[in-house]
Amino acid sequence: MERFIGVDLGGAHVGVAVVDTGTGELHGLKEIPTQSRDGYPAVIDRMADLIEDVIAHSGVPRGEIGGVGIGVPGRVDFAQGVVQFVPNLYGHWQDVPLGRLMEARLRLPVFLLNDVRAMTLAEWTFGAGQGVDTIACIAIGTGIGGGFVIDGRLHLGIGGTAGEVGHQIVEVDGPRCGCGSRGCLETLASGPAITAMGLDAVARGLATTIGELVSYDLNRINPEVISRAALEGDAISREIYERAGTYLGVAVANLLLSVGPPRVVIGGGVAQAGDLLLEPLRRAVRERVFLLPVDQVEIVPARLGTQAGIIGDALWARQCLKR
Numbered sequence: 001m002e003r004f005i006g007v008d009l010g011g012a013h014v015g016v017a018v019v020d021t022g023t024g025e026l027h028g029l030k031e032i033p034t035q036s037r038d039g040y041p042a043v044i045d046r047m048a049d050l051i052e053d054v055i056a057h058s059g060v061p062r063g064e065i066g067g068v069g070i071g072v073p074g075r076v077d078f079a080q081g082v083v084q085f086v087p088n089l090y091g092h093w094q095d096v097p098l099g100r101l102m103e104a105r106l107r108l109p110v111f112l113l114n115d116v117r118a119m120t121l122a123e124w125t126f127g128a129g130q131g132v133d134t135i136a137c138i139a140i141g142t143g144i145g146g147g148f149v150i151d152g153r154l155h156l157g158i159g160g161t162a163g164e165v166g167h168q169i170v171e172v173d174g175p176r177c178g179c180g181s182r183g184c185l186e187t188l189a190s191g192p193a194i195t196a197m198g199l200d201a202v203a204r205g206l207a208t209t210i211g212e213l214v215s216y217d218l219n220r221i222n223p224e225v226i227s228r229a230a231l232e233g234d235a236i237s238r239e240i241y242e243r244a245g246t247y248l249g250v251a252v253a254n255l256l257l258s259v260g261p262p263r264v265v266i267g268g269g270v271a272q273a274g275d276l277l278l279e280p281l282r283r284a285v286r287e288r289v290f291l292l293p294v295d296q297v298e299i300v301p302a303r304l305g306t307q308a309g310i311i312g313d314a315l316w317a318r319q320c321l322k323r
Contacts, residue, residue, distance in 0.1 A: 001066035001321075003027075005051060005108075006314035008071050008115065008306075010034060011088045011142065014043075015306070016050050018058040018065060019314035024126035026307060028058030039091040044098065048105040067321050068108050069313030070098065071115035073143075078112050078160050087178060088142055111320040115139075117163055118312030119302070120147025121154050123265050125315055127303040134261045137302070138165055139268035140248070140277075144186045148259060154319075166190065170250045185251045189244040191270045194223045197240045208236035227273040241276040248277065249284020256289055256297060267302030274301070 002022045008015040017029040032050055036043055047070075055062055074086030074093065081099020102110045113121075120129075120137035129135040129149065138146045144166030148155040155162050166186035167179050174183025187193055198221050202211040210229045214220035230237035252264055271277060282299050304311060 001064065002318070003060055003064050004066050004314040004317040004321075005054070005068040006071075006118075006310035006312070006317075007047065007051065007068060008118075008309035008313060009043075009047065009089075010073060010115070010309075011036070014047055014050060015310050016047075016054045017307075017310050017314075018054060018060045019311055021315050021318045024122075024311050026310065027060055028054040029307075029310070030054050030057075034089070036089040036091050040089075040093050040096055043089075043091065044101055044105075048102060051106060065108065067317040068102065068106060068110045069118070069315070069317030069320075070102070070110060070112050071118040071309045071313040072098070072112055073115045073145075076112045076114055076160060078156075081110060081112055083112065109317070109321060111317045113313060113316045114145070114147075114160060114163070115309050116145030117147040117154060117156070117160065118316055119267060119304075119308040120149060120163070120265075120312065121315050122304055122308040122312035123267070123302055124149040124154075126311060127308065128265045128300050129263060132261075132263050134259070135263045135265055136165075136252075136255045136259060136261045137163075137265045137267065138248070138252070139302075140190060140266070140270040141268040142191050144190050144268075146255075148261070150259065150261075154316075165251055165255065168251055168254060170247050170254075185247060189247040189251075191223050194226060194240060194244050194270065195221055197243065198223075198226045198237070201236045201240070206236050209234045210237060223270050223273065227276055230273075230276050238276070241273060242280045244270075245277045245280030246284045249281040250288065252281060252299065253285050253288040256285065256292060256294070260292060262296060263298045263300060265300055265302050267304075267308065271301060 015031045017026040075084040083096040086093035099110045116139045123129045146165035147163040167184045169183045171183035175187040177184035
């Protein structure tokens with residue numbers, strides 16, 4: 001079977017589609033608000049209903065669907081189908097047997113995977129990672145996640161934890177991270193970190209147009225606003241992205257020297273800033289990597305956008321079913 005359901009469980013929305021895993025084509029794509037404040041049982045109910053609705057309206061007969069892959073923004077026990085911990089969803093998503101609960105509702109095999117690992121698999125198969133056997137992938141948003149394909153296989157590591165690039169230390173004794181450590185990349189280059197730098201600049205009365213763009217409503221400051229200010233010539237905003245990009249470049253330098261991928265794919269909402277982020281990132285890599293031919297490494301934006309997770313989840317379900 002080539003057709004599988006991909007489910008992207010996000011903090012704001014749940015996206016579902018039937019995916020032709022041979023071509024990456026999506027059928028019946030639909031999205032609903034996650035509404036995680038209602039608790040995980042309610043989210044699971046709505047997710048199951050959405051999957052049934054997508055199947056019914058996709059034009060794909062149910063008998064041609066091989067299974068369901070669900071991408072989760074947190075730590076999962078993919079062997080047991082259990083969500084162990086999700087930091088950005090309300091409702092105490094700890095040790096939730098999501099796989100078993102969904103299988104009972106859907107009468108289809110269900111497989112779980114971390115959402116950025118799913119994105120990595122999709123980008124390697126159909127997106128910016130095509131044509132090489134090894135890639136590193138980084139997604140920059142509310143948090144920073146990652147994944148690796150090594151020698152043509154998604155690399156999972158102990159319990160599927162390989163790829164937590166947002167929690168490598170890039171500043172010794174830096175800010176405290178939610179993971180319990182200090183100086184993690186996520187505390188210095190994620191969406192909230194960029195927002196915090198913008199808020200600080202406005203609060204300190206620095207010469208920046210960030211505040212003007214939101215009529216000094218500080219609640220509206222976010223990475224998109226700061227990138228807009230930077231593109232309009234605001235020096236402080238450019239410095240903020242320079243700083244975040246440099247920290248990302250340090251992290252990428254570490255990945256290059258550890259894994260040696262010929263291509264690094266950068267995605268996630270914050271990466272929409274484009275060269276504001278990628279130029280300092282690439283420069284930091286060139287300034288710090290000397291033991292491998294850095295001119296042979298491509299650092300490129302992701303291609304599949306918001307559909308990457310759905311596609312990767314479906315690919316993961318096919319891979320698991322064929323084991």
